[in-house]
Amino acid sequence: MTMVEQTEMHPSRWGDPARATALPDTARGLIEMVFGLDERPALEDVKVPASAIDPALLAELAGTLGAEHVLTDDATRRLRTRGKSTPDLLRQRSGDLSDAPDAVVRPASHDDVAAVLDWAVQHHVAVVPFGGGTSVTGGLAARRDGFAGLVSLDLIRMKRLLEVDHTSMTATLEPGLRGPEAEALLEAEGLTLGHYPQSFEYATIGGFAATRSSGQSSAGYGRFDALVVGLRLATPRGEVSLGSAPANAAGPDLRQLFLGSEGAFGVITAVTVRVRRLPAQKLYEGWRWPSFVEGAAAMRTLAQAGLLPTVIRLSDESETAINLARPDEIGGQSTGGCMMITGYEGEPDAVAAKRAAVTSVLEGIGGQSLGEEPGASWAKGRFDAPYLRDSLLDVGVLVETLETATFWSDMDALYDGVKTALTESLGEGTMVLCHISHVYETGCSLYFTVAQKAAEDSLAQWLAAKAAACDAITEVGATITHHHAVGTDHKPWLSAEIGDLGVSVLRAVKADLDPTGVLNPGVLIP
Numbered sequence: 001m002t003m004v005e006q007t008e009m010h011p012s013r014w015g016d017p018a019r020a021t022a023l024p025d026t027a028r029g030l031i032e033m034v035f036g037l038d039e040r041p042a043l044e045d046v047k048v049p050a051s052a053i054d055p056a057l058l059a060e061l062a063g064t065l066g067a068e069h070v071l072t073d074d075a076t077r078r079l080r081t082r083g084k085s086t087p088d089l090l091r092q093r094s095g096d097l098s099d100a101p102d103a104v105v106r107p108a109s110h111d112d113v114a115a116v117l118d119w120a121v122q123h124h125v126a127v128v129p130f131g132g133g134t135s136v137t138g139g140l141a142a143r144r145d146g147f148a149g150l151v152s153l154d155l156i157r158m159k160r161l162l163e164v165d166h167t168s169m170t171a172t173l174e175p176g177l178r179g180p181e182a183e184a185l186l187e188a189e190g191l192t193l194g195h196y197p198q199s200f201e202y203a204t205i206g207g208f209a210a211t212r213s214s215g216q217s218s219a220g221y222g223r224f225d226a227l228v229v230g231l232r233l234a235t236p237r238g239e240v241s242l243g244s245a246p247a248n249a250a251g252p253d254l255r256q257l258f259l260g261s262e263g264a265f266g267v268i269t270a271v272t273v274r275v276r277r278l279p280a281q282k283l284y285e286g287w288r289w290p291s292f293v294e295g296a297a298a299m300r301t302l303a304q305a306g307l308l309p310t311v312i313r314l315s316d317e318s319e320t321a322i323n324l325a326r327p328d329e330i331g332g333q334s335t336g337g338c339m340m341i342t343g344y345e346g347e348p349d350a351v352a353a354k355r356a357a358v359t360s361v362l363e364g365i366g367g368q369s370l371g372e373e374p375g376a377s378w379a380k381g382r383f384d385a386p387y388l389r390d391s392l393l394d395v396g397v398l399v400e401t402l403e404t405a406t407f408w409s410d411m412d413a414l415y416d417g418v419k420t421a422l423t424e425s426l427g428e429g430t431m432v433l434c435h436i437s438h439v440y441e442t443g444c445s446l447y448f449t450v451a452q453k454a455a456e457d458s459l460a461q462w463l464a465a466k467a468a469a470c471d472a473i474t475e476v477g478a479t480i481t482h483h484h485a486v487g488t489d490h491k492p493w494l495s496a497e498i499g500d501l502g503v504s505v506l507r508a509v510k511a512d513l514d515p516t517g518v519l520n521p522g523v524l525i526p
């Protein structure tokens, strides 16, 4: 298979540079009224720190990978610096590239990855696996002190569909495939994975597995970790290959140990996933609820009745009021109340049957159908909102998102606790919007979007607010992350969630698999 040419993201913005836009007029008016406009262009002409690794070491690696795949030029290293959280963007925008790797190395196979790890161990070089670079938790900002250098292990050349089993309905994919690339390869086989996080256009199969990502259709297809049936990894101690049966009782499920391991235990070189037949029909629609509480209760009713659609999400009153569920129309006329989006994917008969059953339940408990138009509008703009963040940063508005999850009985306390913490930290006029993004029988995930006028030091402003929100999450006993992973940003709260003994287990696994600690030092494990 030939390598797919991929568009690189702008180093200090989200997504395809060609799709970068100014604020839409409706949003601009709203922003001017609420926060005022304060143009803050990003620095374009920034200096990348010189590569600090001994060229003789790289020459050795070039012998294995080919010189064209061991890169030290500034442009390449800048593109592999950090991820895409707002703090990452603020640092990049201000010209802080202190986390730039010394080199970017591009293996083409499992054996190449293993060879890079052998080399890294031998010379004590830190290695940061790089998939799509969409981390929002500092997962790519590894510690470099004490190492002979730090290299970004870029999986961009590992983009093959290795195997399809139409009988078992599984497919084995290489880690560097971005969402659309993986879907295109599967579509040619009449199949789909159905994993659509908002970062779908850039994030990769390896990254989904390494972070335990969850997509917008998780109610129907499942979160990514639920889709994985097998994994292959290269570690400094050798190969790990897991997934000999769909389920097993052969001790603890080690697949779960490596899912979410964020490059700290090994490099994922192949992922076997459960796949579905391409849906013949996709249908999305809108519902209006008088309040967030009533909409959430409706979601719980559906989940506990085993009646979840493929997509289900509910915006709170504030998010509905500014139309965030419909990025084309932010600041425009909203429906009032709370907007819910439901979506159905599958064979027409199955779609019709599920839709009828869901409609009957929702109408019976106070939901008002808004028809297909709001659903189609959400589906059309579902990957656009991240571009808005850059436009807002450009006019001096600090904007960021965070997510968590809890059981239904604690949802109200979590919602109130996070909102209060963010508002108290960021001050009067803070906009805190929320939606329920993922739903289970036992609970749900809350996803917050926050906006406030940027202070002079907007990075410090956000880090203080985020710490306050994380403290509030921990106090309620909710998870520090439902799908964004731990990275470096959530590390201080991990032991509150899994206990000191839990952290010690992770350290022991790391010590066994990566005794010299070259893999993503400082990421995941406190």
Ligand SMILES: Cc1cc2nc3c(=O)[nH]c(=O)nc-3n(C[C@H](O)[C@H](O)[C@H](O)COP(=O)(O)OP(=O)(O)OC[C@H]3O[C@@H](n4cnc5c(N)ncnc54)[C@H](O)[C@@H]3O)c2cc1C
Binding pocket: 014, 083, 084, 085, 128, 129, 130, 131, 132, 133, 134, 135, 136, 139, 140, 155, 175, 196, 197, 198, 199, 200, 202, 203, 204, 205, 206, 207, 208, 209, 210, 211, 212, 213, 214, 215, 216, 261, 262, 263, 264, 266, 267, 268, 269, 386, 483, 484, 485, 487, 520, 523
């Ligand atoms: C705008 C935006 C929207 C987002 N929306 C969602 C969403 O809806 N749902 C969601 O779950 N997440 C979302 N995210 C977060 C992010 O996209 C996910 O965490 C994603 O799974 C990361 O994939 P990636 O390929 O970009 O990984 P990267 O960012 O490249 O890496 C993430 C971490 O995994 C490690 N890693 C990457 N590849 C491998 C590998 N092959 N082997 C071992 N370790 C590896 C890296 O070292 C790093 O620690 C969003 C992010 C942004 C910026």
